Amino acid sequence: MSSAAAAPPVDHTQLFDRIAAAAKNYPKPADVKFGYGTAGFRTLGKRLPSVIFSVGLLAVLRSQRFNGKAIGVMVTASHNPEADNGVKLVDPAGEMLEQSWEAYATTLANCASPEELVAAYKQLAEQLHINIGAPASVVYAADTRPSSPELIKALEAALAAFGDHVSTNNIGVTTTPILHYVVKATNDTTGEYGVPTIEGYQKKTAAAFKTLIGNRGPLKPLPVDCANGVGALSLADFAKHIGDLLPFKPLNTQLNKEGVLNYQCGADYVKTKQQLPPSVAESGLLNQPDNRGASFDGDADRLIYYYLKGGKTFRLLDGDKIAVLAALFIGDLVTRAKLTDKIQVGVVQTAYANGSSTKFIKSRNIPVTCTATGVKHLHHAALNYDIGVYFEANGHGTVLFSDDALETLKKTEPESPDQDRAVKHLIALSELINQAVGDALSDLLLVEVVLAHRGWGAEEWDAGYEDLPNRLVKVEVPDRHIFHTTDAERKLTSPAGLQARIDEAVLKVEQGRSFVRPSGTEDCVRVYAEAATSSAVDTLAAAVTDIVKTAAAEAAAHP
Ligand SMILES: CC(=O)N[C@H]1[C@@H](OP(=O)(O)O)O[C@H](CO)[C@@H](O)[C@@H]1O
Numbered sequence: 001m002s003s004a005a006a007a008p009p010v011d012h013t014q015l016f017d018r019i020a021a022a023a024k025n026y027p028k029p030a031d032v033k034f035g036y037g038t039a040g041f042r043t044l045g046k047r048l049p050s051v052i053f054s055v056g057l058l059a060v061l062r063s064q065r066f067n068g069k070a071i072g073v074m075v076t077a078s079h080n081p082e083a084d085n086g087v088k089l090v091d092p093a094g095e096m097l098e099q100s101w102e103a104y105a106t107t108l109a110n111c112a113s114p115e116e117l118v119a120a121y122k123q124l125a126e127q128l129h130i131n132i133g134a135p136a137s138v139v140y141a142a143d144t145r146p147s148s149p150e151l152i153k154a155l156e157a158a159l160a161a162f163g164d165h166v167s168t169n170n171i172g173v174t175t176t177p178i179l180h181y182v183v184k185a186t187n188d189t190t191g192e193y194g195v196p197t198i199e200g201y202q203k204k205t206a207a208a209f210k211t212l213i214g215n216r217g218p219l220k221p222l223p224v225d226c227a228n229g230v231g232a233l234s235l236a237d238f239a240k241h242i243g244d245l246l247p248f249k250p251l252n253t254q255l256n257k258e259g260v261l262n263y264q265c266g267a268d269y270v271k272t273k274q275q276l277p278p279s280v281a282e283s284g285l286l287n288q289p290d291n292r293g294a295s296f297d298g299d300a301d302r303l304i305y306y307y308l309k310g311g312k313t314f315r316l317l318d319g320d321k322i323a324v325l326a327a328l329f330i331g332d333l334v335t336r337a338k339l340t341d342k343i344q345v346g347v348v349q350t351a352y353a354n355g356s357s358t359k360f361i362k363s364r365n366i367p368v369t370c371t372a373t374g375v376k377h378l379h380h381a382a383l384n385y386d387i388g389v390y391f392e393a394n395g396h397g398t399v400l401f402s403d404d405a406l407e408t409l410k411k412t413e414p415e416s417p418d419q420d421r422a423v424k425h426l427i428a429l430s431e432l433i434n435q436a437v438g439d440a441l442s443d444l445l446l447v448e449v450v451l452a453h454r455g456w457g458a459e460e461w462d463a464g465y466e467d468l469p470n471r472l473v474k475v476e477v478p479d480r481h482i483f484h485t486t487d488a489e490r491k492l493t494s495p496a497g498l499q500a501r502i503d504e505a506v507l508k509v510e511q512g513r514s515f516v517r518p519s520g521t522e523d524c525v526r527v528y529a530e531a532a533t534s535s536a537v538d539t540l541a542a543a544v545t546d547i548v549k550t551a552a553a554e555a556a557a558h559p
């Protein structure tokens, strides 16, 4: 054989047969078209076994694409109703699946038969030049939904078809951010990021929290609404590691009762209704002056705080308020560490951030970037700062420390005790805050650390700026795909002429701002509006909603 000859093709027939045989147990429902969107696949749990099976195949390919690095699979539907479920893939650095692969996930998920699935899988491997026989590694977990165990079986059936060359690590029932952490830690060959287990996460987080609280504890007891979801488990686990330093008062922690997950509780409920969950109100825990409370969503990657001003009036402390609190605190630490010329702190928001928060951050000379909706966009923009604070108004977010910033911190030789403390606190913050993805628990600890250092209660935190009155309206339209946007989703490019009409409506109200975009997770168009007063924002939101409905109806009538 000449050395120039290509290696003979390896025969994978047996593997394909095993995949096809296993796939027969997970037929695709005939009447559904699946799409991998902002939040992965998400729909009724009972529709999903075939999808999860196909995700198993894609996870293996994705891992092979990275020479066998671990890929994560998370089975969850976050804040959705209990009957829903979903699945997301996690890339080797603990980030969301790269966007170009979303289409491949959609292709595999929509294959109508095992034969079609195998053909599409083969074709994909060829197109991407991936060696089907190479080793791969998949880490997976699920939240507490009743449909999750069946879905995990479908995933395992797909992975088992590969035999020994795919190694698997089922970390069990846990939160989305812990799964992201474990993926990142598994792939971190330096071993510096942390031990790749749930316990490794809890210990690392607890150690950083203790360092940061120092002798400022014990803190005031904190009511935490766990949305009757998996956050209740991780909170209880975590509490064991910190003793009475921060006593939690967990609420909505029923994991085995039917129908309660996310029902009238959780971060999404609080943010959309702008009110306390009834269970939190009834607990009376917020009635003491200045006590704060927090809500997680169903998979604990979203956090919202609140309190009752004067013991009465509900006040929301959302993702924007958390971003401001974190950015200003970190900015002050960088100043005290005498590193302002080396470390730039920036904030990343979406168009849904309240205009007052953006103005306030800019007034403090902190740069702000606006990106499209969806955590992956914010995450990537945050990587452009040395320390990037990113939050969606709804409470998804985290703070990213660049490798350079960490190196700068570690090699700084402090000239005063205060500088030394500031450097150490910044390093501890990078360990407290989940570097892979937004994490309700680690964000909660971040908030508690800042409040403890500042000696603040909720009211002082809230005092920085006043939110402009705002409205978020869901508009159902015949076809949301006719709506296209530009400028980080703040302007419509189609339907033609629509943006000009929105601009006109905006000009009619004081401090008006409004934008329209198709949802990436629901079959609707979202209208956002803010203005100087509550009545002005009602007028603006109604006007824009009307403009959108009219345009959508016109487009449907004249396709
Ligand atoms: C206005 C809003 O809150 N949109 C949410 C929602 O996206 P939409 O594309 O707007 O449906 O779900 C996303 C995934 O959870 C989340 O990242 C985003 O912030």
Ligand SMILES: [Mg+2]
Residues within 6 Å of the ligand: 078, 079, 297, 298, 299, 300, 301, 302
């Ligand atoms: Mg979530």
